[in-house]
Amino acid sequence: MTQRPDILCIGAMLWDVIGRAPRRMAPGADVPGRIRHIPGGVALNVAIAAARWGLRPAVLSAVGQDSEGEALVAEAQRLGVDCEHLTRDTGLPTDCYMGIEDSEGLIAAIADAHSLEDAGDRILAPLSADLSGWTAPVVLDGNLTEGLLGVIARDPRLARADLRVVPASPGKAERLEPLIAARRGCFYLNRLEAEILAGRACPDAASAAEAVVARGAARVLVTDGPHPAADASVGQPTITFAPPPVTIARVTGAGDCFLAAHLAAELQNQPRDAALRQAVESSAAHVSGKDVP
Template sequence: MTARPDILCIGAMLWDVIGRAPHRMAPGADVPGRIRHIPGGVALNVAVALARRGLRPAVLSAVGRDPEGCALVAEAERLGVITAHLARDTGLPTDTYMGIEDSEGLIAAIADVHSLENAGTAILTPLDAALSGWTAPVVLDGNLTADLLDAVARDPRLAGADLRVVPASPGKAERLESLIAARRGCFYLNRLEAEILAGRACSDAATAAQAVVARGAARVLVTDGPRPAAEAMAGAPALTCPPPPVAVARVTGAGDCFLAAHLAAELAGRPRDAALRQAVEAAAAHVSGKDVP
C-alpha cells in the first residue's frame, strides 16, 4: 500500500529537453552545446526537491502510457516521488518542455502541456478517495488552466489546504488572478511575474512583493535573479535576502528549488527570515549546478 504523502504537487509532470550553450547567443544562432533530457515540469521539480529533503511528495498530473510516460514515472519513483495518484488513462501523450539557455540565462522556451490541460479536473479525482480530507500543503503550478485554478480556489476538498502557488512562467502569471481574489495561498514569483500581477513596473523584489500583497494576496515571495529576494505579507514587515554570487550553470528549475526549500524550512518550524535564506541558498546552488544528483 502506498504511504499517504506529506505534500501534493498539482500541475506539470513532463520531460524537459534543455539545450545549453556555454557562451552568449545571438538570435538565430546555431552553436555547439549540450542537450539534456531530464524529468521536469514545475510540480515534478518541486516534488523531487522535497523528496531530497526527506519528505513524501505526490504529484497529481496527467502522464501518458506511452514509452515516454512509463520512463518518466519510473524515474520519478526512483527519485522518491509518489506517482500512484497520476491520471494515466487519458489516451493522451506525455507532455514536453523545450528550453534554450546560454551563459546569461534562458533564451526561449516552449511548454507543450496540452495533455495536462485536456485532462482538466480528472487529475483531482484522487481527492475523492485516497487523498480525501486533505489539509496538508498543496503546491499549485500555473501550467493548469485558468478554469482549473479557479476551480481549485473554490474546491471544498482543498478548503483546509495550505496552498503554495507558482505561475510556471510570466506568460501564465495572469492565470493566478482567481487565487489572489480568493485570498488563497502563498505565491512564489519572479519579479516580472510579480509586475504582471501588480499591474506596474517595480524597482526591486521587495517593492514587487508588496505591490502584489496590495492587490489582495495574503503572502508573496519574489525572486530577482542575482539581486535580493523578498517576502511580503499582510500585517507584517517585508523581508529581503541577497543570494550568494555564483557562476550560472543553468536556470531552468531554480524557482522550483526556491519554493521547495522554503516550504521544507517552514515545515521544519524555521522562522520567516531563516526560511527565506534557505530558499535563496537552494536556488543559488541549483543555478551553480551544485545540486545535480
Template sequence: MTRTPDVLCIGAMLWDVIGRAPRRMAPGADVPGRIRHLPGGVALNVAVALARWGLAPAVLSAVGRDPEGEALVAEANRLGVLTDRLTRDAGLPTDCYMGIEDSEGLIAAIADAHSLEQAGAAILSPLDVLDWTGPVVLDGNLTQDLLDAIARDRRLARADLRVVPASPGKAERLEPLIAARRGCFYLNRLEAEILAGRACPDAASAAEAVVARGAARVLVTDGPNPAAEAMAGGVTLTHCPPSVTVARVTGAGDCFLAAHLSAELNNLPRDAALTRAVEASAAHVSGKDVP
C-alpha cells in the first residue's frame, strides 16, 4: 500500500553537480577542486532533510525514465523520501543543476529544470486523491503560472504552505502567493529585498518589509549574520548563527526550512524553532548533516 506522507514537497528533484574550490576564485579562474554529483533540487533537498528529522516526506515533481532518473529515484528512496507520487515521463530527461563554489560561497550556478516546467500542472495530479490539510513545501523552480494556480487551487485550500524561492532570480515568481496572503516564506536577505522592492540593512528589517507587502509570515537568513522571523501582528524574532568554517553552501536554506518545519510539527515555540533552523543551517554549511 502507498504510505501516507507527513509533508508534501512540490518542485525540483534533480541531480546537483557541484564544483568546489578550497580558495577564492576570480572570474575565469581554472583551479583544482572537487566535483560531486548529489541528489538535489529544493523540493528533494527539503524532503531529504525532513526524513533525517524522522518525518515521511513525499515529493511531487517530474523525473525522467532515463538512467539518471532511475538512479535519482533509487537514491531518494534510500534516503527516506517517498517517490511513488512522482510524474515519470519517458520523453523528458531528468533535470540537472550545476553550481560553482569557492571558499567564500556560491560563485555561479545554472539550473536546468526544463522537464519540471514542461510537466507543469501534471505534477499536482496526486492531489486529486489526497484530502490534504498538512504542510506543503513549494519551491520557486515552479513556473509563475503554476504558482499562481497553486495559490487558488482548492485542493490546497487548507494546506499549510511553506514557500521558498530557490534563488534570487526566481523570487518574483512568489508574488501570486503574497497577493493571495498564502504561506510562510523562507528567504535569504537578497530574495527578501527583491520582494520588498528595496534594500534592507539586516534580516529583521527585510522580513518586516515583506510582511508589510502582504505576507503573513516571513523568515529571512543573512549568511553569518542574524536570521529573523517576522509575522503580521507579532513580535520579530532574531537569532545569530554560530561561527563555522564554510565547507559547502548549496542546500543550506533547504536545511533551514526543514529544521524549522520539523520543530513546529513537534510543537516547539517560535524562538526554539528559529534557533533549531539557524543551527541546522550552520551545521550544514560546516559540512555536517543534522540531526
C-alpha cells in the first residue's frame, strides 16, 4: 500500500480460534459444534471492519515470523489492512485467542498475547519514521499492557491524535486508567467494563457512560447487549439508540464492528445520533452473522 493510512489500530493482531455450540452449554459440557480459525485481535478486527467501510487502516502490533504469522499477514492484507508497520522480530510465536460460545453468547476465552506484551513500545517505532506527525484517529486496545497505555497517553508523537480506546475484555478494563487520568480519548465499553471503571453498578448504558465521564473521561460510548447503547460526552446531552432484535450467531468481534462503524460515520461528519445508529446497527448485523457494509 502506497497511500498513508486513515487510521492506526494499535494492539492485538492474532488468530482467533472460536468454538461455537448451537445450544446452551453447562460447565464441563462436551457438545458438537463448529470451530473457526480466523484473523482476530481487537486492533486487527477494527482494522478489517474499517476497511469494509472504505477506510485505509494500518495495524501497529507484533506478529511472529512463523508460518502462522505469515498466513495472518497475508490474510489481513487481502482484507485491506496495511501491515507494513508491524513488529516481526519478537522471537515468539504469533499470538492466539481461544473462545467458546454457545447460543446465548461467550462462555469463556483465553488470550495468549505474549508476543505483543514482549514487544512493548517497539511496536510504536513507526511513529518516529513513516508515520511521524500523526494527527488522525488511533484505535488503542486493552491487550496492550497498562504500562504501555500509560506511555501512549504521554507520548508526544500522539499528542494531536484522535484516540479511540477499547478495553478488549472486562478483565482488562482497569488497564485504561492511565488514559482516563490523562483525560485522553473516546472510550468504547460494554456496560460491565463501564461499571468496573466507574467503580459501581449502573442500571443501563446511559448511566454507565455518564459515570465514566464523571470519573474524568471526555467521551464514553457504552453498549449493553440487546438493550440501548449510549453516547455520553462532557457538556452535551447523553443520547441512546436501541439495537434491533437479532438471533445470536456469534458475539466475538461485535464491539470492534461497533467502533469501526462509529468511527467511519464520524469521519464522514455524521452527527452523533446518526453515528451511534450506524454503530449499533453494524454490531447487531455482526451478531446475526452478517457483515456490513
